[in-house]
Amino acid sequence: MAHVNDNIKAYKGFRSITLLCLVVLYAPLVIVTIYSFNASQSITNWEGISLRWYAEVFTGPESEKFKVAAFNSFTIAIIAATASTAIATLAATAMVRGGNFKLRTVSFGLISLPLMVPEIVTAVATLIFFNAIGFTRGYMTILVAHIAFCIPFAYLPISARMQGIEDSFEQAAMDLYATRRQAFTKILMPLMAPGIISGFLLAFIVSLDDFIITNFVKGAGVETLPTAIFGSVKQGIKPNIMAISTMLLSISIVMVTISYFVSKSDNTK
Amino acid sequence: MAAGAASGGSARADTYKDARGWLLLPSWAVLGIFVLGPVCMMLIYSFLTKEFRGGVIWEFSLAAYDQFFFDRGLFGDEPPTIEWTYITIFWRSIWQAGAATLLSLVIGFPTAYFIATRPENVRPVWVFLITIPYWVNLLIRTVSMKFLLRDQGPLNDFLIGTGLIDSPIHIVNTNFAVQLGLFYSYLPFMVLPVYAAVERYNFSLSEAAADLYASKWTTLRRIVLPAVKPGVVAGCILVFVPSMGSFLAPDLLGGAKNFMIGSLIEEQFKGNAGNWPFGAAASMILLTMVLIILMFSARQQAKADKAGG
Numbered sequence: 001m002a003h004v005n006d007n008i009k010a011y012k013g014f015r016s017i018t019l020l021c022l023v024v025l026y027a028p029l030v031i032v033t034i035y036s037f038n039a040s041q042s043i044t045n046w047e048g049i050s051l052r053w054y055a056e057v058f059t060g061p062e063s064e065k066f067k068v069a070a071f072n073s074f075t076i077a078i079i080a081a082t083a084s085t086a087i088a089t090l091a092a093t094a095m096v097r098g099g100n101f102k103l104r105t106v107s108f109g110l111i112s113l114p115l116m117v118p119e120i121v122t123a124v125a126t127l128i129f130f131n132a133i134g135f136t137r138g139y140m141t142i143l144v145a146h147i148a149f150c151i152p153f154a155y156l157p158i159s160a161r162m163q164g165i166e167d168s169f170e171q172a173a174m175d176l177y178a179t180r181r182q183a184f185t186k187i188l189m190p191l192m193a194p195g196i197i198s199g200f201l202l203a204f205i206v207s208l209d210d211f212i213i214t215n216f217v218k219g220a221g222v223e224t225l226p227t228a229i230f231g232s233v234k235q236g237i238k239p240n241i242m243a244i245s246t247m248l249l250s251i252s253i254v255m256v257t258i259s260y261f262v263s264k265s266d267n268t269k
Numbered sequence: 270m271a272a273g274a275a276s277g278g279s280a281r282a283d284t285y286k287d288a289r290g291w292l293l294l295p296s297w298a299v300l301g302i303f304v305l306g307p308v309c310m311m312l313i314y315s316f317l318t319k320e321f322r323g324g325v326i327w328e329f330s331l332a333a334y335d336q337f338f339f340d341r342g343l344f345g346d347e348p349p350t351i352e353w354t355y356i357t358i359f360w361r362s363i364w365q366a367g368a369a370t371l372l373s374l375v376i377g378f379p380t381a382y383f384i385a386t387r388p389e390n391v392r393p394v395w396v397f398l399i400t401i402p403y404w405v406n407l408l409i410r411t412v413s414m415k416f417l418l419r420d421q422g423p424l425n426d427f428l429i430g431t432g433l434i435d436s437p438i439h440i441v442n443t444n445f446a447v448q449l450g451l452f453y454s455y456l457p458f459m460v461l462p463v464y465a466a467v468e469r470y471n472f473s474l475s476e477a478a479a480d481l482y483a484s485k486w487t488t489l490r491r492i493v494l495p496a497v498k499p500g501v502v503a504g505c506i507l508v509f510v511p512s513m514g515s516f517l518a519p520d521l522l523g524g525a526k527n528f529m530i531g532s533l534i535e536e537q538f539k540g541n542a543g544n545w546p547f548g549a550a551a552s553m554i555l556l557t558m559v560l561i562i563l564m565f566s567a568r569q570q571a572k573a574d575k576a577g578g
Contacts, residue, residue, distance in 0.1 A: 099283030
């Protein structure tokens with residue numbers, strides 16, 4: 001393509017709109033982060049910097065509730081992300097390295113189903129399902145639901161990565177008498193590592209962040225961090241909620257950043 | 270598979286041809302049993318009789334759909350008239366989702382275009398900046414938005430402090446707050462497909478238009494927009510669909526007057542006052558609308574692919 005003059009491409013005002021867009025996206029997060037360090041008892045006045053609300057999260061009257069919720073959230077996220085990543089890796093191998101087959105489109109449709117069905121509908125359906133088979137709602141029902149809806153989030157980066165790796169590496173290994181299993185574990189898996197890691201991290205964040213489906217299938221007494229936060233927020237936004245929110249949003253941002261840099265690294269060269 | 274190397278990664282390798290059934294089994298099982306199965310179960314529940322403490326009685330009934338569309342008076346013996354309550358809630362959801370989509374398009378299109386015309390090596394950084402907030406917990410983002418916008422919040426403080434306004438603007442609990450919340454929730458879904466389309470756009474066409482004395486805005490309207498239309502349509506659908514069924518933004522930012530489908534459905538399953546078959550029926554109606562939109566867009570996309578050759 002011939003080089004096109006930048007004057008022809010550029011539109012006046014588009015840069016300002018982009019900057020406005022970034023301000024709108026980040027302002028609420030920055031503001032909440034700032035106010036989580038507020039020394040004041042009220043959320044409106046600013047009285048200087050302090051860590052009291054962070055201390056409150058760990059030692060205050062609600063700390064026990066948040067500790068249990070955090071334990072549930074993180075164990076569910078780790079197990080769900082691990083399981084869905086494993087399932088997604090197998091599925092991607094079949095879809096990308098399995099030649100052409102009839103059920104390909106159907107399989108892809110099934111894998112992306114959780115992305116197409118509105119979340120509230122999935123939530124209602126899952127609740128009804130567990131009710132119909134007589135399964136008591138609690139930790140297990142949350143875990144199973146999370147494994148299911150995390151699969152597409154793990155699948156997309158993994159299959160994208162696999163499509164980018166020529167199968168000549170595995171073919172070469174197998175020409176040199178490696179078994180297919182060896183070619184898979186010694187050649188394909190290491191090359192796939194960036195895709196698998198970023199798939200795992202995205203599934204982890206999606207599980208950690210989920211509110212709607214969890215809220216429907218959790219049953220009485222079992223809370224995750226988002227449902228515990230939602231319960232607190234219904235009585236008004238309190239400073240300790242801002243401290244928890246800041247910690248959670250930092251975790252998400254750190255993990256997405258890792259995922260971004262890992263998926264960018266190219267180890268096929 | 271000697272051809273594999275020559276044609277690069279695009280060739281469909283078939284190393285695992287014989288094992289693909291086993292490889293696909295776990296995903297089929299988990300998604301079939303815990304997503305597709307439940308949706309079918311929900312369809313059945315929408316045709317059952319409601320039990321008063323939540324749950325259902327296994328007896329066929331059209332009561333849920335009847336309640337949604339028809340009003341038969343207090344004792345159910347009057348001639349049916351159209352029941353507007355729920356249709357209004359659906360209509361409001363469509364309207365709100367549409368307004369949020371428009372807002373996302375107006376802000377998202379210039380943003381995507383701007384990013385796509387940056388030097389190639391910095392584009393991923395811009396895209397990354399736009400997507401980071403999406404990965405932050407939706408609940409936290411919505412709560413943060415409410416904190417920022419409320420009457421005594423930092424935004425109003427700032428505006429009063431600068432002397433632009435005398436008394437706080439009421440934003441929370443208005444339609445606009447919900448639209449802003451939805452925009453905030455799903456903006457990357459607009460930016461990413463539009464960005465991908467603009468990146469593929471051949472800017473020589475714009476140059477040709479300029480050579481033929483088209484003004485810049487005419488070029489944008491008549492040349493760029495038609496060329497990137499599939500991306501714009503995809504972006505609109507990706508924002509519209511989740512907005513319609515959203516729960517958090519209307520619940521936290523909208524208040525009782527701005528009730529949307531998500532809240533209507535949620536209420537049916539809360540505590541003993543709910544009506545499970547009715548909630549299932551409302552979910553089915555929402556799902557049907559979404560599937561129609563997705564099918565329509567898939568056909569449009571197929572048509573565009575064909576036309577594009």
